[in-house]
Amino acid sequence: MTISAPEVAATMSTKTRLRLWLRLLKISRSVENNVREKLRVEFDSTLPRFDVLAALYQFPKGLRMSELSGLLKVSNGNVTGIVDRLVKDGLIIRTPVPGDRRALRVRLTKRGEEEFALQAAAHERWIDSLLSDVSLDEADHMISSFDQILANMNDKAGEAS
Amino acid sequence: MTISAPEVAATMSTKTRLRLWLRLLKISRSVENNVREKLRVEFDSTLPRFDVLAALYQFPKGLRMSELSGLLKVSNGNVTGIVDRLVKDGLIIRTPVPGDRRALRVRLTKRGEEEFALQAAAHERWIDSLLSDVSLDEADHMISSFDQILANMNDKAGEAS
DNA sequence: GGCATATATTTCAAGCTTAAAATATTTTTG
DNA sequence: CAAAAATATTTTAAGCTTGAAATATATGCC
Missing domain, CATH: 1.20.5 (Single alpha-helices involved in coiled-coils or other helix-helix interfaces)
Structure with missing residues (x-):
């Protein structure tokens, strides 16, 4: 019985795919760490806060909590805490949804919009530089x-x- | 005065690079969420624990805490907590470093080695399937x-x- | 209408993460 | 050698994250 060519090939691409994933992860973490640091130093903010503001910026009419967590693909409870803090900082507001007293709609305040516009422009420059x-x-x-x-x-x- | 071509080009690649980054992030988070879930369900473990075990698996003689956090590119204090829990579970041990009483060397126990070998094999299969x-x-x-x-x-x- | 089920959100407990402060030890240097 | 600076690690406070439980409300079914 000879060595099975398919098995050898499978092993090879398996290892290569694993390497690809590790490389992908390394880039992703490098960029994330870089952006996180810049957000902290230049805007006294965090990546999760940026992500929430970015999502809301795309939906001027606002989003329900569950739409927001769905978009960001994080848990419901997670968004609750981040939104709490952004509300306290006056960057977003929670408003009731007419006809459904369970739900809340969240949207940027005027200040939140202005603040995010600055952050988004800086973010774009950071990424452009990192991937230049x-x-x-x-x-x-x-x-x-x-x-x-x-x-x-x-x-x-x-x-x- | 005509439109400056370089500026137009710069804007275009800036936007494209931003899109590239968002796509990269999306893949990275998808794979991470997938692996996290599988580690939880199949091994009752987490990604940070897997990362620590993976690093130690490559260094049978063990690593100092600071080498470990350096390799994983996370903070020192972060590793302290994860290592605490892995020690409590009997997967790794902390040993003193002769000649430097500040430092500690961390390495896999026999059980940690066996356990990680199982997890690593499964991890390789998951990635191979996701990137098939x-x-x-x-x-x-x-x-x-x-x-x-x-x-x-x-x-x-x-x-x- | 009233009860069961489904949906929207928050709360909770546990773990992850960071930056900064604290502790302990080692090395440098005057 | 002693004070000062550097290094290794842990602790702390605050925020992020999850899955599961709890709460409140809405919808479907009889």
Whole structure:
């Protein structure tokens, strides 16, 4: 009996995929740590707060708590705490939803909008600088690869987009 | 005065790089959430614990606390807590470092080694499945791109490897 | 209408994470 | 050698995160 070629090939791409994942994780953590530090120093804020503001910025009419946690793909209880603090800081407000007394709609205040616009512009510059050696073509190519991976992954796992 | 071409191009690649980062983050979080859930259900463990065990598995002689936190790129105090719990569970042990009474060396116990071997094998299968539609060539190509990005990023930022 | 079930949100307990302060020890240097 | 500076680690306070339990309200069913 000879060595099974498929098994050898499978092992090889398994190891390579694992390496790919470790590299992906390393980049992701590097960028995240970098952005986290800049948010702290320049805006006295955090990544979770930025994420919440970013989501609300896209929806001027506001979002329900559950829509917000769904978008950010974090737990409900998690968002409660972050929103509490942002409300206390006057960057967002909670308003009741007419017709459903269980639900609350959250949206940016005027100040929250202005503050986030500043943070978003800075964030864009930070990312542009960190990824400055990625050409437009390269970036486009990687984005399509990622989209393909994401589409496939959402089938494999229960994990939504 | 005509529109400045360089500025237009810069804006375009800035936006594309931002999109690239958001996609990268999405994949990274999807995979992480998936692995986290599987570690919880199948091994009653967590990602930070897995990371610590993985680091120690590569260094059978053990690592100092500061080497460990350096490798994982997390704070010193963070590792203290995770190590405390792993010690309590009998998966690792702390031993004094001869000649330096400030330092402690941490290494896997026999049980920790056996337990991690199981987790690592399962982890490899999970990743292989999640990234199953990435071909060997594609993976290799992405790995080089990532390495290049990482090398460039470490110059831009104070952020080490 | 009234009871069961479902949905929206918060609370809770436990663990993760950080930056900064505290502790203990080692090394440098005057 | 003693004071000062540096290093290794832990502790602390605050915030983030999760899954599960609790609370409040709404919807479906008889």
